[in-house]
Amino acid sequence: MTNRLDVFRSLHHVCLVVADLDAATAYYESVGIGPWHDYPPLDAYLHDLRGPDPQAFLELRYRYADLDNVQLQLCQPGPDDTPQRRFLDTKGPGVYHLGFDVPDCDRAEQDAVAAGLHVTSHGRRVDGSGFTYFDTAPAAGVVLEVRAALGSRDA
8 A cells, every 4th residue: 555544644542452341441540541431332333334243243342531632442342253352362452453533434434445455344323423444453563443423532
């Protein structure tokens, strides 16, 4: 890929996959990181969800903390097969993806695909906000995500 993509310019969050969401939250709080909030229900993305297994997607549990300069997310995968479950099972806890703010997820996804990136999953709410994950881990060392929220930093 030789074209620079402007979709990866505004970092919104870093997402860590963890085995135990409650234990991870407690640890981060013990070192002064927080407060933590439960992520809004994932079923809102079922309006337009494309990916491996929608039911397994709904089993993902997220919490987030807004820091001064970036959001930190924790993700505990459910027992079923998801990319996050495979990551945890093969690599252990760690940084799964970097999420970047974009004004329009559909446009950002189109631009990234035109530049040669492959979409691994995509979810949209009725209002058009949502996310797209790209298969960038082999080359970038981490999954890159674009996300757009209408009027909310937490989603």
